Amino acid sequence: MEKELESMQQFYNIIIEFFVNYSFQIIGAIIILFIGFFIAKRVAGFIEKFCLHKNMDETLVRFIALTVKITIIAGVAIIALGKLGIAITPFVAAIGALSLGAGLALQGLLSNFGAGVSIIATRPFVVGNTITIQGYTGVVKIIKLAYTVLETEDKEQITIPNKHIVGEILCNSFEYTIVEMSVGIEYDSDPKKAITIISEVLEGFEEISKEVKAQVGIKEFADASINIELRYWALTQQYNEVQYKVNLAVFEALKENNITIPFPTINIVRDS
Template structure:
């Protein structure tokens, strides 16, 4: 009984051995060829990655984006080599391609928001519509650009608040870049019997002398409109983003002082009221 069992096991081992020998006899060259192709591909992908990274950095492409592109190129090369190696073994790659396509579609639908931010970040890095230090107004917020990431950008306002904005808003929304300054707009009403030319000159001289107001962009002062009780004198000037409100409040106080010193009147709203007597009432 034991002899029969041993003979049966030996027969099974012999069959397995013959199958292995037959497999290597028939497919040894394919296996060796596939291993050679894959090995060469791995080394080639590293070499190509270094070349791509060097070329991108040489052309002043952002370091983060350059590293990502170079790594992605290497991944594509490895995938192509793997497909070639599988083909060399005689394995059909159509099911793998179909599965990868299905997974890519599912991932794309699930992460479409993140993908949109990431794609927008790449566009920002390539086109460079703004740089670190510029002042942006976007999506109803403003601030100085502190960092530009692949999926989001970071702004910081005068209060020191850090504002994180997804990059899709940087591409798909109206973007105002005032660089390192912001414009301040204001107006003050003066009486009709005051000297408007004198008021405009006094306000402009004060703006020119103010230490926080930009000298590169000339301040503009002039008559904006004529109201019922006053003439509106408007002014526009540029200030550093980090001292926007502080400078604005200080300038408003100085404008008031200047107008008082030059005897320019800021009138109160006036209305004429006529009281009709009995003789004036129409019959």
């Protein structure tokens, strides 16, 4: 029992001696940390407000503000440790080693974050645009630092890691997607009249872009028909719906104007 009391007394004396000798250093370190946190918060808030005022992307702004805040706090923590007389060189070396190990372990995630920063900063596309990347097409719904989410006409969501977007061939058709189709008419029909009728049909659809004029013209002279091609931009979220409606409207308009769509014919030659 006496040994335990003696050990406790020694421990108590060590603590008292430590606080007596290093009290000012501890108080100084606490004050430095407090001031550092205060400055980091204020600087991060200022940067966030300034960047948002300049209409920068909100996700990128928050990332920048958080990075600045963490950097300031880390620097202040190193200064506070030095104030306590603790050698910071081993800590710096340890942080470097840990950073290298974490970087190697998380290189896939970090590359996604880096690509996300590039996308947000350069803005090759924004939310609401229609993009085609890696064989997938959809409307951009969410842009995060690690990934981008596309949505199809069928409300399917496609999540693409950002590292698979940056550096790849990217097609951005904004909110529209081009529709290309053709319809055949008989050689006895008037192709100019058919082109005019089809053009009028396309002009009646609000879902078709008016900024880029629809194109209607003769594509080719086939064996049994004159093929008229239609090229127009339909809203991506209604791509198939608009195409089906246009096809039906074109068919009905040609029929009403006595322009015939020929049946496929096969000529069979018999040996005598």
